[in-house]
Amino acid sequence: MKVTLNIRRFNPEKDEKPYRKDYEIDVPETFRILDCLDKVKWDIDGELAYRRSCSHGICGSDAMMINGKNMLACQVLVKDFKKKYITIDPIPSLPVIKDLIVNMDSFFKKYEVVKPYLISKEQPPVKERLQSQADRELIDEAVNCILCGACSASCPSLWSNENYLGPAAMLKAYRFIFDSRDDAADERLDIVDTTDGLWRCHTIFNCVEVCPKEINLTWHISQMKKKCAMREL
Amino acid sequence: MIHKHDLLIVGAGLAGLRAGVETSKYHDVAILSKLFPTRSHSGAAQGGIAAALGNEEHDTVEWHIFDSVKGSDYLGDQDAITMMCSEAPDAIYELEHMGVPFSRTKDGKIAQRQFGGHTKEVKDEQGNIKRLPVIRACYAADRTGHVLLHTLYEQCVKNNVRFYSEYFVLSLIIRDGVCRGLTAFNLRDGQIHTFHAKAVMFGTGGYGRAFRVTSNAYANSGDGVAIAFRAGIPLEDMEFVQFHPTGLYPLGILVTEGARGEGGYLKNRNGDRFMKEYAPTVMELAPRDMVTRSIQTEINEGRGIDGKDFVNLDLTHIGAAKLKERLPEITGFAKTYAGIDPVKQPIPILPTAHYSMGGIPVTLKGEVLADEKGNTVTGFYAAGECACVSVHGANRLGTNSLLDAVIHGRRTGKTLVEFLRTAELSPMPEDAEDNDKKIFADLYDTKKGENCDKIRVRLKEEMMNKCGVFRNEKDLNSMLDTIHELKSMYKNVAMMDKSKVFNTEMQEIFELRNLLEFSDAIVTGALARQECRGAHWRTDHPTRDDVNWLKHSIAFKTEKGIELKYKPVIITKYQPQERKY
Numbered sequence A: 001m002k003v004t005l006n007i008r009r010f011n012p013e014k015d016e017k018p019y020r021k022d023y024e025i026d027v028p029e030t031f032r033i034l035d036c037l038d039k040v041k042w043d044i045d046g047e048l049a050y051r052r053s054c055s056h057g058i059c060g061s062d063a064m065m066i067n068g069k070n071m072l073a074c075q076v077l078v079k080d081f082k083k084k085y086i087t088i089d090p091i092p093s094l095p096v097i098k099d100l101i102v103n104m105d106s107f108f109k110k111y112e113v114v115k116p117y118l119i120s121k122e123q124p125p126v127k128e129r130l131q132s133q134a135d136r137e138l139i140d141e142a143v144n145c146i147l148c149g150a151c152s153a154s155c156p157s158l159w160s161n162e163n164y165l166g167p168a169a170m171l172k173a174y175r176f177i178f179d180s181r182d183d184a185a186d187e188r189l190d191i192v193d194t195t196d197g198l199w200r201c202h203t204i205f206n207c208v209e210v211c212p213k214e215i216n217l218t219w220h221i222s223q224m225k226k227k228c229a230m231r232e233l
Numbered sequence B: 001m002i003h004k005h006d007l008l009i010v011g012a013g014l015a016g017l018r019a020g021v022e023t024s025k026y027h028d029v030a031i032l033s034k035l036f037p038t039r040s041h042s043g044a045a046q047g048g049i050a051a052a053l054g055n056e057e058h059d060t061v062e063w064h065i066f067d068s069v070k071g072s073d074y075l076g077d078q079d080a081i082t083m084m085c086s087e088a089p090d091a092i093y094e095l096e097h098m099g100v101p102f103s104r105t106k107d108g109k110i111a112q113r114q115f116g117g118h119t120k121e122v123k124d125e126q127g128n129i130k131r132l133p134v135i136r137a138c139y140a141a142d143r144t145g146h147v148l149l150h151t152l153y154e155q156c157v158k159n160n161v162r163f164y165s166e167y168f169v170l171s172l173i174i175r176d177g178v179c180r181g182l183t184a185f186n187l188r189d190g191q192i193h194t195f196h197a198k199a200v201m202f203g204t205g206g207y208g209r210a211f212r213v214t215s216n217a218y219a220n221s222g223d224g225v226a227i228a229f230r231a232g233i234p235l236e237d238m239e240f241v242q243f244h245p246t247g248l249y250p251l252g253i254l255v256t257e258g259a260r261g262e263g264g265y266l267k268n269r270n271g272d273r274f275m276k277e278y279a280p281t282v283m284e285l286a287p288r289d290m291v292t293r294s295i296q297t298e299i300n301e302g303r304g305i306d307g308k309d310f311v312n313l314d315l316t317h318i319g320a321a322k323l324k325e326r327l328p329e330i331t332g333f334a335k336t337y338a339g340i341d342p343v344k345q346p347i348p349i350l351p352t353a354h355y356s357m358g359g360i361p362v363t364l365k366g367e368v369l370a371d372e373k374g375n376t377v378t379g380f381y382a383a384g385e386c387a388c389v390s391v392h393g394a395n396r397l398g399t400n401s402l403l404d405a406v407i408h409g410r411r412t413g414k415t416l417v418e419f420l421r422t423a424e425l426s427p428m429p430e431d432a433e434d435n436d437k438k439i440f441a442d443l444y445d446t447k448k449g450e451n452c453d454k455i456r457v458r459l460k461e462e463m464m465n466k467c468g469v470f471r472n473e474k475d476l477n478s479m480l481d482t483i484h485e486l487k488s489m490y491k492n493v494a495m496m497d498k499s500k501v502f503n504t505e506m507q508e509i510f511e512l513r514n515l516l517e518f519s520d521a522i523v524t525g526a527l528a529r530q531e532c533r534g535a536h537w538r539t540d541h542p543t544r545d546d547v548n549w550l551k552h553s554i555a556f557k558t559e560k561g562i563e564l565k566y567k568p569v570i571i572t573k574y575q576p577q578e579r580k581y
């Protein structure tokens, strides 16, 4: 099957500014977009740069904007697209290093800001701490995040204010605030209960639409908003 | 540029991160990884991590030991297996304390499930001892590796571990039997960096990428194993590569053993449940290596679906509700990648290269061995899939490798904490970077030459066909010729990308060099070992031969090529028996 990838290219050592280029390839319809990029890289232009590893949607390396929507290149097949002219861009709002590779430093800094680790003030028992199935259920979706960045990079609130922590960091805060074993909910709420935190989320739902793990980020953010409101009572 | 730290850990999977948590409390530790830490392939593990917690039913450490010995086809070292299984419960509780969100039982304990080869001892009415499946695998849905990886990374963030992400390690610097550090290239700036340290630990993962069909990530190119080999370190039991029975056709993405655990059938083109011909009592739940060989036989004899190289894994009788509850992730994979709904249609599967039992030989404390006699290399350590302790022998049991990575990451960490208390920094040789610099210069200079991908495709294709599930002398000899030919082609490999920043083509070229390096050791070991044991199956020597081959192979890289030596298996309690299930 003939497919044309229209890729946004940029090599900081050669190009003054990004440009777009078409690559026509012949591939089976079961090829992932990731396989198509490999084909371009291996057969046409070895310079093409993108990240990848697991190739099946679990490591979070290859979030990119495909036909205008953030997704994992390894999680969509050629046959999933009606038109065989497919545009590929780096995920927006983060600085581009080369081609489809963006600098994710700010994304991970925001992750670190919310204290992304269990804080327990009690000495743990000899065996496991107990946690009810219902309590575990509360964090079931939140622990699935693969830190791909697709959500935060799709958020208009973040585009207009780069200090906004963004949905992914918020979800991480939720993951610990609502973990029955954690004792630092207040500390973390202090961090997210700010103008650059929870209250910048205007429930636009872009994040929910793009999350490859189908996590309902907005719902999680709203739960924290509720918790903050309760705290003030 | 030169960086100095007490300890350099290479690899941010379970093994590297667990060692990082242990050591960073006391010493200045840096973790280097070619991937951002949470992108490591440990995150892809689905099924679970073994420990005889007895949360769901009575279980004992002794049974876990026995199962692991038997599963290894008696090639596992029993002192190492005993240690691993005994420390397992404590290590799992510790992970829970760090915050791992395990699934839970009704009474709030860590949830467990069944997995192939893990059994309990029961007496039947006549008083005969039988072995039946036991519930031993601790899990978090079908995302166990993901939650373990993330939790260990979180703990490292908490401990302020210094990460060098997207640094690709090139060479170890060992002089006079003492490891002094390493060289790496930073993908972001394309420069070679030297790292000087009192100790180096490798947790660089497995090497399934040498085969066309694999469940392994792009990153699993066996870099650590090849780098060590080039630095004069021998490799142990490299011929033992596990093929998982159920990889999604045609890519080989893993479909967990749990699918058969939940009652899935394997069927050939005639719709027959062919396992009845191979393992009439346990059928689809026979051990991995047996099921894999059965599937491959069906395919080889033309009974694949439509005569092609796959058979069907049929889950349609299990029902939509149970599939959604127990196997959500793989149901999603089947839909996304094969375009089929497992509720209504069978899943096309084929054997897929999955796990590397062999690797860098280490002591129980994680010290790297310099030879078959027990001498160690000062300052060099390894753990996880790149290492060979050996707890898996000729065939690893499902859920024992996450355990291996955690237990030996922790043990090696403890050894290092002690070592670093007194260790001194040995001088870094002046010429540490010279060799890598020359290779760089050559790659940037060459205008025309061989295509990296063409070499790699041929290697993977032929490794699959000639050194895969079934092996014989003729094929293995021909494979060795191919490797030598590809190695000489590699010498003229050309790099199209001449830039520095994120030159991922250069990374692929270095990975190819590593694939060629260790594949040679796999094939050489496989050719020498004239028997069938665990995952190594020789059609021209179709039985296990304990008289001649109950021993570990140790491969050395010499001027004249690979030289094999051997060392005995450590047997403490369980004498080898025929492996029947």
Ligand SMILES: Cc1cc2nc3c(=O)[nH]c(=O)nc-3n(C[C@H](O)[C@H](O)[C@H](O)COP(=O)(O)OP(=O)(O)OC[C@H]3O[C@@H](n4cnc5c(N)ncnc54)[C@H](O)[C@@H]3O)c2cc1C
Pocket (backbone or CB within 6 Å): B010, B011, B012, B013, B014, B015, B016, B032, B033, B034, B035, B037, B040, B041, B042, B043, B044, B045, B046, B047, B048, B049, B050, B144, B145, B167, B168, B169, B170, B203, B204, B205, B206, B215, B216, B217, B219, B223, B224, B254, B354, B355, B383, B384, B385, B386, B398, B399, B400, B401, B402, B403, B405
């Ligand atoms: C699909 C799949 C499912 C599995 N399921 C299970 C299961 O259910 N239970 C079980 O027990 N086991 C399972 N396994 C096996 C288990 O996941 C692995 O054996 C284990 O996770 C390996 O951990 P590790 O820390 O040794 O390596 P990895 O997690 O692979 O980490 C390797 C690290 O080394 C780094 N690295 C490698 N080369 C270089 C280099 N040149 N320079 C710098 N850094 C480098 C990488 O970036 C990475 O951080 C599964 C394996 C696969 C493939």
Ligand code: SF4
Pocket (backbone or CB within 6 Å): A144, A145, A146, A147, A148, A149, A150, A151, A152, A167, A168, A171, A210, A211, A212, A213, A214, A215, A217
């Ligand atoms: S929430 Fe979803 S989109 Fe956002 S980083 Fe996590 S996995 Fe990616």
Ligand code: FES
Pocket (backbone or CB within 6 Å): A051, A052, A053, A054, A055, A056, A057, A058, A059, A060, A061, A062, A072, A073, A074, A075
């Ligand atoms: S390559 Fe891992 S998520 Fe796509």
